[in-house]
Amino acid sequence: MASPVKSDPDWWRGAVIYQVYPRSFQDTTGDGLGDLNGITQRLSYIAGLGVDAIWLSPFFTSPMADMGYDVSDYCDVDPMFGTLKDFDALLKKAHDLGLKVIIDQVISHTSDQHPWFKESRSSRTNDRADWYVWADPKPDGTAPNNWLSIFGGPAWEWDGVRKQYYMHNFLGSQPDLNFHNPDVQDALLDTVRFWLERGVDGFRLDTVNFYFHDKELRDNPPLVHDEEAIGLDAPDVNPYGMQNHLHDKTQPENVGFLQRFRALLDEFGDRASVGEVGDGARSLKTVAAYTSGGDKLHMCYTFDLLGPDFTATHIRRCVTAFQDAVTDGWVCWAFSNHDVTRHISRFIEKDDERERVAKLAITVLSALRGSICLYQGEELSLPEAELAFEDLRDPYGIRFWPSFKGRDGCRTPMPWEVKSANAGFSKSKPWLPVPEIHKVLAADAQEKVEDSVLAHYRQTLAFRKERPALRDGSMRFIETNQDILAFTREKDGERLLFVFNLRRGPQSVQLPKDVKVVELLPMPGFEARVDDGEVALDALDAFCGKLSL
Known part of the structure; x- marks a missing residue:
């Protein structure tokens, strides 16, 4: 097994983390899909940016209904990405380059193809019958309550075998685990231990406030109109944003599980955790609860800076609110990730200011107090890709098209070589098209320009690393x-x-x-x-x- 990079146990505090979306980073097999060996091949480029760690979006075994965020085996690599041996090689090279490796843990739900769920749905009396959130219908056959799925429709799916509904916060093929069952917690922590023993340096916890649900299954009340809250949980075309999600997530029992999670990480020394908190107007209060005391998560990030507002007033309000709410916790700031429109397209007012805004945004981000997360391609100032409906792969975008185009526009392949087919990403047709504007902005083209956005990222991150005041x-x-x-x-x-x-x-x-x-x-x-x-x-x-x- 690979050994983690030796360092200060507080290495994560003020760290710069580079997010890699594996299926769109580099294809080495010619199937049009990125893979682990492709990431390994490009690690020197990532290290050359001056970042401290990489965060890998899910590469686990999955039917890929939600691009890997529907896991069917937490302890293996999906064949489309490679093998465990390929992961070990990636980990070793990253550590040799001084990079920490953080992996995405998607434990609020599994795929409906996971063996746990197959057993759970087989009867009401099997050993895992209570491993997922099952509930009887109302007398008229309708769902147990009014909870909604983020991906559209009710958060309940009928199962004819058990003659019950099961809960899903996302796709119907992503059933929610029942964290009220201690056996579920134990099994999930065993999967975390598997990767810790393999040498990973940390975990990004997907939808970390979604783990527990209200045992009484009480209805959510409507959301009282509040401009600060609207749009934080979902785009305004999605009815999910019309509810005040008091009972389907962010339950008090979650704190106890996070303490168990942290205790496991602490057994291994300098490992770190960052939680994704999607909780509307309550996000900062939730971050405070999850990062305080030094016995839960190391840091969290919210969606506060992932919207369209790139103004002094907005950034100051977000940072001040965090500082007021979170007295002894830590935050991870980001302008882009795999779930939102790329920030260049959100922030610019006209095309000719793309490069200027890109340079200013990373300069602002690098000066803030907290850790920061970069998303692959932002160092090239990639704008959001405009895709045709027939090119979409994201179920969220397909469901709400055309008012909401989904997340595929920020997930298109990384452009490496301006003159190569598919911008050097793959020798075959990629799973998503490479826009022409992205090809022009390819990494090798920017390498040749002294004042390129890529060069500016390297200079800015070097400036941040040289000055302790900017770390913490x-x-x-x-x-x-x-x-x-x-x-x-x-x-x-x-x-x-x-x-x-x-x-x-x-x-x-x-x-x-x-x-x-x-x-x-x-x-x-x-x-x-x-x-x-x-x-x-x-x-x-x-x-x-x-x-x-």
């Missing part, structure tokens, strides 16, 4: 009367000032008298300057300076 130093906002994002980061005798203008016009801001810039720290690609305590910024500009203590 304190953060304090500076009051201004303008739409400016201004804050300080401080640690070990170094105090840094950051000022960002996210607007499309120039701005100047007068610094408080007690904020004295003693050294300008050049930031590649930006022209902001300071004169007599006044910082002048062009449109979409950034400033960094060292302050007197």
Whole structure:
């Protein structure tokens, strides 16, 4: 078995994590699908960005109804991705390059093809009869309550063998596990131990607040209209966002399981966990509960920065709300992932500012207090792919087309070589098409350009890594009367000032008298300057300076 990279047990605090979506990263077998050997082949590229860890989206055995987030065997690799031997080779090379490896644990539900579910549905008296959430119908035959699936329709599927409904928060082929059963918890923790013993460095916990449900199966009330909450749980075309999800997720019993999970990780030393929290307006309260005390998750991320708002006001509000709510926990910030429209397309107002916005976004993200997560291709400033309906593979998008196009637009293959077929991703037709604009932005094309977005990512991440204040130093906002994002980061005798203008016009801001810039720290690609305590910024500009203590 591979050994984890030796390091500080707090390596995750302030780490930069690069998310890899395996089926879209690199194909080495010619079947049009990415695989583990393809990731191994490209690890040097990832390490060259200056990141600390990679997060692998699911590669486990699966019927792929939800692209691997429907697991049928937690302890094996799906043949489309390779073998356990291929995973071990990936792990070893990553560790040799100084990269930690985090894998996606999807344990709120399984595939309906998992042996556990096949046994559970076979009768009401078998050994695993209570391993999933089963319930009798109402007297009129309808579902037990009003809970909804995120992927559309009721969260209940009728099973003719047991003559009961089973719960599913996502597809009908993704039945929810019953975490109220301690045997289920034990079995899941055994699968986690399997990967820990194999040498993985951490886990990203998918839908971490979905594990438990209300035992009484009480109806969810309607969501009282709140602009802060609307759209955080689901796009506005989805009725799921019309409920206040008090009873189908985020139950108090979840904290106890997370303590069991953390205790297992702590047996292995410097392992880490990051939880995905989708909980509407309550997300920060949930993050606080799940990361406080040092005995649950190491960090969480929410959907707060995964929306369309790239403004100083919004970012400041999100960070301040986190700092107020989570006093001793840790956050992982991200602008993009495999579930949302790529942030370039969300943030730009016109095509010719794509490169400028891409550089500014990573500069802002790198300056925030917390760990950060990057999604494959954002370092190339890839926009969201526009796909035809017949090209879609995502069941979520197919269900809600055309008002919501799903997640395939951010999952298209990684463009490696501008002049190669399929941008160097595969020698065969890829599972999703490669847009022409992505080919132009391929990695090898940007390698040749000194001021490319790719080069800027490398420079920015190197700047972050060189300065302890940016890893885990304190953060304090500076009051201004303008739409400016201004804050300080401080640690070990170094105090840094950051000022960002996210607007499309120039701005100047007068610094408080007690904020004295003693050294300008050049930031590649930006022209902001300071004169007599006044910082002048062009449109979409950034400033960094060292302050007197």
